[in-house]
Amino acid sequence: MGARVAHTALDxxxxxxPALLYVGLVAVTMLAVHPxxxxxxxxxxxxCSALTRGARATGRGLVWQLPMLALVCLANPxxxxxxxxxxxxxxxxxxxxxxxxxxxxxxxxMVAVVVWLECAARELTQDRLLSLMGGRTRSxxxxxxxxxxxxxxxxxxxxxxxxxxxxxxxxxxxxxxRAALVRTSTMLMSWALEDSVGRADAMRARGWESGRAxxxxxxDRLRRRDARDLALLGALVVAAAAGxxxxxxxxxxxxxxxxxxxxWAFAPFSLLAAVPALAELxxxxxxxxxx
Numbered sequence: 567m568g569a570r571v572a573h574t575a576l577d578x579x580x581x582x583x584p585a586l587l588y589v590g591l592v593a594v595t596m597l598a599v600h601p602x603x604x605x606x607x608x609x610x611x612x613x614c615s616a617l618t619r620g621a622r623a624t625g626r627g628l629v630w631q632l633p634m635l636a637l638v639c640l641a642n643p644x645x646x647x648x649x650x651x652x653x654x655x656x657x658x659x660x661x662x663x664x665x666x667x668x669x670x671x672x673x674x675x676m677v678a679v680v681v682w683l684e685c686a687a688r689e690l691t692q693d694r695l696l697s698l699m700g701g702r703t704r705s706x707x708x709x710x711x712x713x714x715x716x717x718x719x720x721x722x723x724x725x726x727x728x729x730x731x732x733x734x735x736x737x738x739x740x741x742x743x744r745a746a747l748v749r750t751s752t753m754l755m756s757w758a759l760e761d762s763v764g765r766a767d768a769m770r771a772r773g774w775e776s777g778r779a780x781x782x783x784x785x786d787r788l789r790r791r792d793a794r795d796l797a798l799l800g801a802l803v804v805a806a807a808a809g810x811x812x813x814x815x816x817x818x819x820x821x822x823x824x825x826x827x828x829x830w831a832f833a834p835f836s837l838l839a840a841v842p843a844l845a846e847l848x849x850x851x852x853x854x855x856x857x
Contacts (some may be wrong), residue, residue, distance in 0.1 A: 574618045574689060575845035580792035581694040583799065587841060588686040590803035594835055595678050598810035600817055601667060602832050604674040610839025611681035617846040619688055624681075631680060635673035642669025650821045668819045685842065720754060727753050799841075806835035 576584040595607040615624040643665040651663035727750050732740075741749065809831040816827055826832075 575849040576689050576842065579795060580788050581690060581698050582788070583792055583795050584686065584689040585698060586796060586799050586803065587838075588682055588689070590799070590806065591839060592679055592682050592686075594803070594807050594810050594838075595675055595682065598807075598814050598835075599671060599675065600810065600814050600826075601671050601674075602813070602826050603810050603835055604671045604678060606832060606836045606839050607678040607682070608674045610836075610843060611678045611685065613840070614685045614842035614846070615681050617843055618685055627681065627684065631677045635670070635677050638673035638676065639666060639669040642666070642672070648820045664819050664821070664823055667823060671819075720758065723757060724750060724754055727757075802834060802838050802841075806838045809834045 576587070591607065591610075595603065612624060612628075615627070643661040644659065646665050646668070647660045648662060648665055652660060653663050653666065654661045728746070731746065731749065740746075813827040813831040817824065
């Protein structure tokens with residue numbers, strides 16, 4: 567097998583490296599509701615998206631993401647009129663700076679998490695996710711995708727069966743509701759069992775339960791460099807979580823916002839949020855494509 571072509575900096579690493587990075591970023595962003603953390607996460611996510619997904623794709627996402635942020639920011643004072651710094655007042659509606667700050671922070675968290683997940687989807691393709699699962703756990707994506715497909719299909723078929731029964735004038739008097747539900751369930755079970763036979767034959771033809779270990783399209787081996795990156799990233803994620811927890815312990819939005827906290831508490835998470843963009847810039851500098 568030839569050398570792996572790296573489209574981004576993290577493509578050349580083992581799949582566990584970007585997985586740990588994005589899981590840590592999303593987890594800390596969602597759990598640490600702090601304006602500085604949200605701002606650092608949003609800035610890092612946008613920089614990562616612009617470098618890995620492209621400025622045009624990032625701009626298309628911001629077309630609906632920024633209005634969502636503004637909506638959350640402006641709607642929060644209407645549902646939570648709390649705080650001590652009055653900004654505006656219209657009749658019985660009071661708008662406080664603390665409510666606006668909380669809404670802006672939650673909106674920034676939502677947008678940052680969405681952008682991080684978009685970047686993660688760019689890095690962690692389906693074959694890379696499968697390579698992270700060993701043995702029978704590789705069947706989990708199949709079971710999940712089948713459930714996501716079959717549940718809506720079963721619901722649509724239930725409506726079809728019910729509509730067919732109601733349209734059939736030869737059936738005579740309309741049965742009671744309970745009898746109609748039993749009749750619909752019986753037909754759905756027969757329909758599902760008939761489909762399951764064909765689905766099982768199709769899976770057997772593709773090698774499922776053949777007694778051999780399933781392989782993945784692109785083998786991904788953990789190298790010494792990947793182990794080093796995992797150790798460094800793990801330490802940085804722990805430091806970022808500890809710093810964000812320390813900052814959030816002394817922070818509150820209501821009734822009055824205190825000082826943000828010591829700058830060094832935000833330094834680990836800010837560095838963690840900048841890792842994807844810095845890694846991509848370093849790769850482009852090595853390849854002479856920084857401009």
